[in-house]
Amino acid sequence: xxxxxxxxxxxxxxxxxxxxxxxxxxxxxxxxxxxxxxxxxxxxxxxxxxxxxxxxxxxxxxxxxxxxxxxxxxxxxxxxxxxxxxxxxxxxxxxxxxxxxxxxxxxxxxxxxxxxxxxxxxxxxxxxxxxxxxxxxxxxxxxxxxxxxxxxxxxxxxxxxxxxxxxxxxxxxxxxxxxxxxxxxxxxxxxxxxxxxxxxxxxxxxxxxxxxxxxxxxxxxxxxxxxxxxxxxxxxxxxxxxxxxxxxxxxxxxxxxxxxxxxxxxxxxxxxxxxxxxxxxxxxxxxxxxxxxxxxxxxxxxxxxxxxxx
Amino acid sequence: xxxxxxxxxxxxxxxxxxxxxxxxxxxxxxxxxxxxxxxxxxxxxxxxxxxxxxxxxxxxxxxxxxxxxxxxxxxxxxxxxxxxxxxxxxxxxxxxxxxxxxxxxxxxxxxxxxxxxxxxxxxxxxxxxxxxxxxxxxxxxxxxxxxxxxxxxxxxxxxxxxxxxxxxxxxxxxxxxxxxxxxxxxxxxxxxxxxxxxxxxxxxxxxxxxxxxxxxxxxxxxxxxxxxxxxxxxxx
Numbered sequence: 135x136x137x138x139x140x141x142x143x144x145x146x147x148x149x150x151x152x153x154x155x156x157x158x159x160x161x162x163x164x165x166x167x168x169x170x171x172x173x174x175x176x177x178x179x180x181x182x183x184x185x186x187x188x189x190x191x192x193x194x195x196x197x198x199x200x201x202x203x204x205x206x207x208x209x210x211x212x213x214x215x216x217x218x219x220x221x222x223x224x225x226x227x228x229x230x231x232x233x234x235x236x237x238x239x240x241x242x243x244x245x246x247x248x249x250x251x252x253x254x255x256x257x258x259x260x261x262x263x264x265x266x267x268x269x270x271x272x273x274x275x276x277x278x279x280x281x282x283x284x285x286x287x288x289x290x291x292x293x294x295x296x297x298x299x300x301x302x303x304x305x306x307x308x309x310x311x312x313x314x315x316x317x318x319x320x321x322x323x324x325x326x327x328x329x330x331x332x333x334x335x336x337x338x339x340x341x342x343x344x345x346x347x348x349x350x351x352x353x354x355x356x357x358x359x360x361x362x363x364x365x366x367x368x369x370x371x372x373x374x375x376x377x378x379x380x381x382x383x384x385x386x387x388x389x390x391x392x393x394x395x396x397x398x399x400x401x402x403x404x405x406x407x408x409x410x411x412x413x414x415x416x417x418x419x420x421x422x423x424x425x426x427x428x429x430x431x432x433x434x435x436x437x438x439x440x441x442x443x444x
Numbered sequence: 445x446x447x448x449x450x451x452x453x454x455x456x457x458x459x460x461x462x463x464x465x466x467x468x469x470x471x472x473x474x475x476x477x478x479x480x481x482x483x484x485x486x487x488x489x490x491x492x493x494x495x496x497x498x499x500x501x502x503x504x505x506x507x508x509x510x511x512x513x514x515x516x517x518x519x520x521x522x523x524x525x526x527x528x529x530x531x532x533x534x535x536x537x538x539x540x541x542x543x544x545x546x547x548x549x550x551x552x553x554x555x556x557x558x559x560x561x562x563x564x565x566x567x568x569x570x571x572x573x574x575x576x577x578x579x580x581x582x583x584x585x586x587x588x589x590x591x592x593x594x595x596x597x598x599x600x601x602x603x604x605x606x607x608x609x610x611x612x613x614x615x616x617x618x619x620x621x622x623x624x625x626x627x628x629x630x631x632x633x634x635x636x637x638x639x640x641x642x643x644x645x646x647x648x649x650x651x652x653x654x655x656x657x658x659x660x661x662x663x664x665x666x667x668x669x670x671x672x673x674x675x676x677x678x679x680x
Contacts (some may be wrong), residue, residue, distance in 0.1 A: 149653060184487055185487075188550060188564055190550045190552065191549060191550050191564075192511075192548070192549060192550060192551060192552045193549075199479060200483060200487065201479030201480050201483040201484040201487060202478075202479045202480070204479075204482075204483040205477045205478060205479055205480040205483075206477055206478035208480060209477065227567075227569070228567055229563075229564070229567070230494050230497070230498040230560045230563055230564070231490075231494055233494075233497070233563065234493050234494045234497055234498070235490065235493065235494070235496070239486075239490045240486070242486065243483055243486060243487065244484065246482065247483065250455075261535050261571075433561055
């Protein structure tokens, strides 16, 4: 009896759910350009920090900088065949670059670096829908927000609910979630855009990605925030309430997670939540190893601190 | 040919040098990576547009100015700026100014302070808020300041005892009148629950001014022209 590659991968994934390597454990180094690995690189809340933090910064002095991040990403691309590069939102606001260029330089450089997609952060509304559209016109990648209704607004040409990336037959479904507007974004800045329920929309879109588009792995790019003590919807809620998400790359709360948080679902499925602080101080990296090659599929997570001195 | 050999050697070194612990550590330490030349060149092509606006001189910093506890010259200026500007805008005496030092992202180093430096110092889009507090709420507020070992305040003098409680509190050189209404200038962030001063959150009255706190600091430093590390012992 033969099984299809997809079915093989699915069984592999189920098996691996119980045998994911503890993070940071020893595993063998791979050869060049592995086609059975997918490397996910990600940032969030870079906040216009194109230059490193100034030397008189109270925190992170000298760290970050988009040119050094680009250099690191290029090196990883030289070694890995299958690379996804994602951002979880809030590129706007936080440095003098934004004051002058309104995010357009950030988007141009992110396009040069081949970002695949980005979530929409609350600060992406800082200059209203027209300001966003002005900058987004310089972006060669889509903005993902499954729960923002942007029809007939200036944001519409740039915003998608989801994308699918296929690597050697392995289908990665990626969708975005944006934060609610109330209490976060001034109403005068959101125009006629509406924020709908993230949980309901996430459930609908993951069902579509898994069942209709036959995705093998589903990533949620979220700008909801990591974890709140009150009723606000956060990445934990998405992990618990929505089936079939494998990885949540989060933002908004500027949380530095040294290792991803693992949410164990009743079904036995594990959902990983990760976030890389802010300001481009860190580049996150998740490698999915041995996809369809052995009877195991591993997740290995780590991060790089950009510009850290020895 | 030699180049090729070097490349192979480099690849060998990358993989043999640091691959023992984690696979991706086979990359060199990112600290040793130079900025990507293409991205750096693009960035530098746009940089003059930023510099043209942000290099504008605002003041001269004469000493290194850091936030410190119980008080610091920089913290005192940060709170004074709010109180003085609030009084100017309201054309009324404003009793107190307060802001958490967490609202500021840099300290100031000697040399020309540019517009860009002030925006790095206070990068947030907050506006000026004036709160109306009763005398007992003022005492509660100052106790909260004392409990964290001091914070940027203006208009109050007190000492902090061994149990981190405020002693000998004077507001505008007078003891606090429990029945009097006091005006307290702060940022919208602190007024909305952002800083660590819950006494601000149940104000009897509140005035929101359409005045950005970052621009307020630009104006304040411009007015000072030279900034020195001088404290006045308002918190001891």
